[in-house]
Structure formats: structure tokens, C-alpha cells
Amino acid sequence: METAGIVAEYNPFHRGHAWHIAETRRRLGGDAPVVCVMSGHWVQRGECALADKWLRAALALDRGADLVVELPTPWAMASAESFARGAVSLLAATGVVDVLSFGSEMGELAPLEEAAAALDAPDYPERLRAALGRGLSFPAARQEAAGAACLSAPNNNLGVEYLRSLRALGSTIRPLTVPRQGAGHDGPSAGGYASASELRRLLRAGRGAEAAPYLTAPWSGEFADMQHIERAVLARLRTMGEGDWAALPDGGGAEGLPSRLAKAAREAVSLEDFYARAKTRRYPHARLRRLALAAFLGLRAAERPAAPPYVRVLGLGGRGRALLRRMKDTCPLPVIVKPAQARELDGPARTLFESEARYTDLYGLCFPAPRPCGAEWIHSPVVGERA
CATH class of the missing domain: 3.40.50.620 (HUPs)
Incomplete structure (x- = not known):
């Protein structure tokens, strides 16, 4: 069995x-x-x-x-x-x-397996950079570079x-x-x-x-609700410099992002305000939420x-x-x-x-x-x- x-x-x-x-x-x-x-x-x-x-x-x-x-x-x-x-x-x-x-x-494997193979193809990174260079958001660029509509x-x-x-x-x-x-x-x-x-x-x-x-x-x-720790999270974000943001996992050190996050943290008066100030087409809301929470928890890329x-x-x-x-x-x-x-x-x-x-x-x-x-x-x- x-x-x-x-x-x-x-x-x-x-x-x-x-x-x-x-x-x-x-x-x-x-x-x-x-x-x-x-x-x-x-x-x-x-x-x-x-x-x-x-x-x-x-x-x-x-x-x-x-x-x-x-x-x-x-x-x-x-x-x-x-x-x-x-x-x-x-x-x-x-x-x-x-x-x-x-x-x-999708409910079927074949299209998903094709998408997986496309993401692992040698030319995928170059195709992704080209799509990002045209101003597409990361999810849209990823989908286009893989040629896989199912990724939406x-x-x-x-x-x-x-x-x-x-x-x-x-x-x-x-x-x-x-x-x-x-x-x-x-x-x-x-x-x-x-x-x-x-x-x-x-x-x-x-x-x-x-x-x-x-x-x-x-x-x-x-x-449990994030509203109960919102000020604690904001307090942590306000103490962080660019180097602290760059040390976070899953892309905290992406080009231009640490300075943007540090600036947003100094200006924001709520978490939603922080996300709105930091968000761009390339850095979507979900990614920013994870980075803010990683900062609060003390997660560092080097420690995973x-x-x-x-x-x-x-x-x-x-x-x-x-x-x-x-x-x-x-x-x-x-x-x-x-x-x-x-x-x-x-x-x-x-x-x-x-x-x-x-x-x-x-x-x-x-x-x-x-x-x-x-x-x-x-x-x-x-x-x-x-x-």
C-alpha cells in the first residue's frame, strides 16, 4: 500500500x-x-x-x-x-x-510538468531578465519567460x-x-x-x-491576529539599516530593495502604509509581508x-x-x-x-x-x- x-x-x-x-x-x-x-x-x-x-x-x-x-x-x-x-x-x-x-x-500533471521543465531550462534566467527589463512584474515576467500560462x-x-x-x-x-x-x-x-x-x-x-x-x-x-503585534513589528523595522534588510532571506538583498525598505520603514505609520510605500511591480505585496515578518522574527538568510x-x-x-x-x-x-x-x-x-x-x-x-x-x-x- x-x-x-x-x-x-x-x-x-x-x-x-x-x-x-x-x-x-x-x-x-x-x-x-x-x-x-x-x-x-x-x-x-x-x-x-x-x-x-x-x-x-x-x-x-x-x-x-x-x-x-x-x-x-x-x-x-x-x-x-x-x-x-x-x-x-x-x-x-x-x-x-x-x-x-x-x-x-489545472487538475492534471502534464502542463505542470512542462512548466517545471521550462523553469529549469538553461535559457530561463536570461529570458526572465529580459522580461523584467521590460517592466513586467516578477510573476508576469516568470510566466512569460517560462511560456506557461498555468503559472498565473x-x-x-x-x-x-x-x-x-x-x-x-x-x-x-x-x-x-x-x-x-x-x-x-x-x-x-x-x-x-x-x-x-x-x-x-x-x-x-x-x-x-x-x-x-x-x-x-x-x-x-x-x-491570532497581526493587529496585536503591529507596533512591535514597526518598532523593529524602524531600527533596521540597509545591511539588516539585505541579510533577510528570499531576496531581501535584491538590487535597490534594502534602501527602499529602510526608507519606507522610517516613514510608515502602519504595516499597510509600509507595504504601500515599498511596493513596486517588481516587489509585490506578499514578498514585502514576508520580509517584514522575517525582520520581526529575526530570520537571516545565512542562518537557514x-x-x-x-x-x-x-x-x-x-x-x-x-x-x-x-x-x-x-x-x-x-x-x-x-x-x-x-x-x-x-x-x-x-x-x-x-x-x-x-x-x-x-x-x-x-x-x-x-x-x-x-x-x-x-x-x-x-x-x-x-x-
């Missing part, structure tokens, strides 16, 4: 995510184990996750996942290329995953990066794509499904009853390893335990199940875990009532009720 791997944020976990897990299992024979690589407390949009990673892992386990492991923050909060490389590296490292399943607007859709784009990562790693994991259901990325509800961004908006606005039909379980209580150096388990069910037993023989990385095991790490792995603990401490400030430090060192994985 093949084991499936899925990469997700589950922010929040909704009916579309449950459908993806069920459809993946159906295509693989009905009872395939599912390993999810899930972002932790900070996500690719350059913001805090709606709820903590242990709650989100529990919801995934309740609706079909067997094992949930964490994509560490330096990859979870990165460009599509780095996000995919980190996640695929983790799935490959487990040694138990046979298939990588991902949703896409966000889930297609991420799927292409998964394919590129599998190829770059020489992985034997087989890709599988399923069509995204209902609502488009960042779009309103459709076909019985709602986008995660729409659900976050409703939940944070206290309109849980409107979100409920699209969720797999009720969400209540306090939700080439790949995640350990596997951190966030949640597991009965079959997840069986997968973990297999991983004792198949996974070359340390597998962290209990927090105490992290104290045995050394080198880059220990450094990364300690950084992750700091990122979690800062995440605790994103709630109406701030949470105390130390959560990373006391939380064991959540245990699902499914066999």
Missing part, C-alpha cells in the same frame, strides 16, 4: 482540505496512510496562523491525516520555491512517503515548485494532482467550499456562524540550512505510530516526538529548534491576551482518535 504525502497550512482546516485527503486516499486505493507536512505558527502570506499548530494538527487528524509533521518557519514563511523545497525535503527524508498529492487549478494560478504555481523540488532532489516520490474544489484562492465561497482567506476573515470578525458550513468542526475562542535538519511530529493517530516505527529505519534525520528529545540535538538542528521556540514565543503575542513563553518545550504531539 502506498503512503501519501500532503503539504498544507490548514489555516483553517476546512471542507476542501478534507476532500483533498479523502480524494487522495480514494485514488490510491481507499485506505492509504497520509502524512501531512504542515506550517507552524507563521505562514507563507507573511502573517501569523489563525490558531496554534497543535490545534490545527488535531483537526487534520480528525478528518483523515495519520501523521502531521511541522514545516519549520524558515521554509513555511518563504517564497513558493523555498516553501516547496523545504516541504518536499521533509517528505523525502521520512523514507515512508510514496506519493506527493497536491491540489491545483497560485496552486498551479506551487504544484510546479513541488515538481521542481522532486526533480532537484532526485526523489522517487510520485506526484499526484487533484483539482481544487469550489472557491478560488482568496476568493468568495463557491460550490459548497470557501477559501481559507475568506474563512479567516469571517472568523476574525466574529462571524463564525457564516464560516461554520465550510468548516469540518466549529472554531471558537481567541484567534539547505533543508530542514529534523522531523518534528505535531500529531499522530494509530497508523501514524506505525509510520513512526518504520521511520526509525528509513529516516536519516532526528525525529522529535517529545520536546525533551530536542535537547539532545546539536549543530544546526539545535539552533533551528531554539529559533523555532523563539518564534513560538513571539506568536504568543498575537492573541488578545498574550500567551507566556516556553510552549515549544512543553507540548507533546496531539493524538488523534482515528485508528
Whole structure:
């Protein structure tokens, strides 16, 4: 029986995510184990996750996942290329995953594989520079340089990066794509499904009853929100010089960008104001959000390893335990199940875990009532009720 791997944020976990897990299992024979690589407390949009990673892992386990492991923050909060490389590296490292399943607007592999090959072609960098030189935004220039219309859709784009990562790693994991259901990325509800961004908006606005039909379980209580740390982020940005901006990951040192960011940070009176002042066609909003949050968290490009150096388990069910037993023989990385095991790490792995603990401490400030430090060192994985 093949084991499936899925990469997700589950922010929040909704009916579309449950459908993806069920459809993946159906295509693989009905009872395939599912390993999810899930972002932790900070996500690719350059913001805090709606709820903590242990709650989100529990919801995934309740609706079909067997094992949930964490994509560490330096990859979870990165460009599509780095996000995919980190996640695929983790799935490959487990040694138990046979298939990588991902949703896409296209719903078929061939066009995505063609786009991946075009992005890896020797002449792609030159074609990209030419398109950027004509004033195109980076996404538009990338699409034109690759000659791939499918790159205009966000889930297609991420799927292409998964394919590129599998190829770059020489992985034997087989890709599988399923069509995204209902609502488009960042779009309103459709076909019985709602986008995660729409659900976050409703939940944070206290309109849980409107979100409920699209969720797999009720969400209540306090939700994390960037508004609670906005001044703290701005305070950090105002202290940064051009050299500090240039040290950030995923292009903080791009030509002309550090000086633009430093100037915007000195003038901005809100985060949205900062993004508006720094934004250009070449430097879109999402990239600026990630850079601002990386600055706040203290992420530096030089400190991110080439790949995640350990596997951190966030949640597991009965079959997840069986997968973990297999991983004792198949996974070359340390597998962290209990927090105490992290104290045995050394080198880059220990450094990364300690950084992750700091990122979690800062995440605790994103709630109406701030949470105390130390959560990373006391939380064991959540245990699902499914066999």
C-alpha cells in the first residue's frame, strides 16, 4: 500500500482540505496512510496562523491525516520555491512517503510538468531578465519567460515548485494532482467550499456562524491576529539599516530593495502604509509581508540550512505510530516526538529548534491576551482518535 504525502497550512482546516485527503486516499486505493507536512505558527502570506499548530494538527487528524509533521518557519514563511523545497525535503527524508498529492487549478500533471521543465531550462534566467527589463512584474515576467500560462494560478504555481523540488532532489516520490474544489484562492465561497482567506476573515470578525458550513468542526475562542503585534513589528523595522534588510532571506538583498525598505520603514505609520510605500511591480505585496515578518522574527538568510535538519511530529493517530516505527529505519534525520528529545540535538538542528521556540514565543503575542513563553518545550504531539 502506498503512503501519501500532503503539504498544507490548514489555516483553517476546512471542507476542501478534507476532500483533498479523502480524494487522495480514494485514488490510491481507499485506505492509504497520509502524512501531512504542515506550517507552524507563521505562514507563507507573511502573517501569523489563525490558531496554534497543535490545534490545527488535531483537526487534520480528525478528518483523515495519520501523521502531521511541522514545516519549520524558515521554509513555511518563504517564497513558493523555498516553501516547496523545504516541504518536499521533509517528505523525502521520512523514507515512508510514496506519493506527493497536491491540489491545483489545472487538475492534471502534464502542463505542470512542462512548466517545471521550462523553469529549469538553461535559457530561463536570461529570458526572465529580459522580461523584467521590460517592466513586467516578477510573476508576469516568470510566466512569460517560462511560456506557461498555468503559472498565473497560485496552486498551479506551487504544484510546479513541488515538481521542481522532486526533480532537484532526485526523489522517487510520485506526484499526484487533484483539482481544487469550489472557491478560488482568496476568493468568495463557491460550490459548497470557501477559501481559507475568506474563512479567516469571517472568523476574525466574529462571524463564525457564516464560516461554520465550510468548516469540518466549529472554531471558537481567541484567534491570532497581526493587529496585536503591529507596533512591535514597526518598532523593529524602524531600527533596521540597509545591511539588516539585505541579510533577510528570499531576496531581501535584491538590487535597490534594502534602501527602499529602510526608507519606507522610517516613514510608515502602519504595516499597510509600509507595504504601500515599498511596493513596486517588481516587489509585490506578499514578498514585502514576508520580509517584514522575517525582520520581526529575526530570520537571516545565512542562518537557514539547505533543508530542514529534523522531523518534528505535531500529531499522530494509530497508523501514524506505525509510520513512526518504520521511520526509525528509513529516516536519516532526528525525529522529535517529545520536546525533551530536542535537547539532545546539536549543530544546526539545535539552533533551528531554539529559533523555532523563539518564534513560538513571539506568536504568543498575537492573541488578545498574550500567551507566556516556553510552549515549544512543553507540548507533546496531539493524538488523534482515528485508528
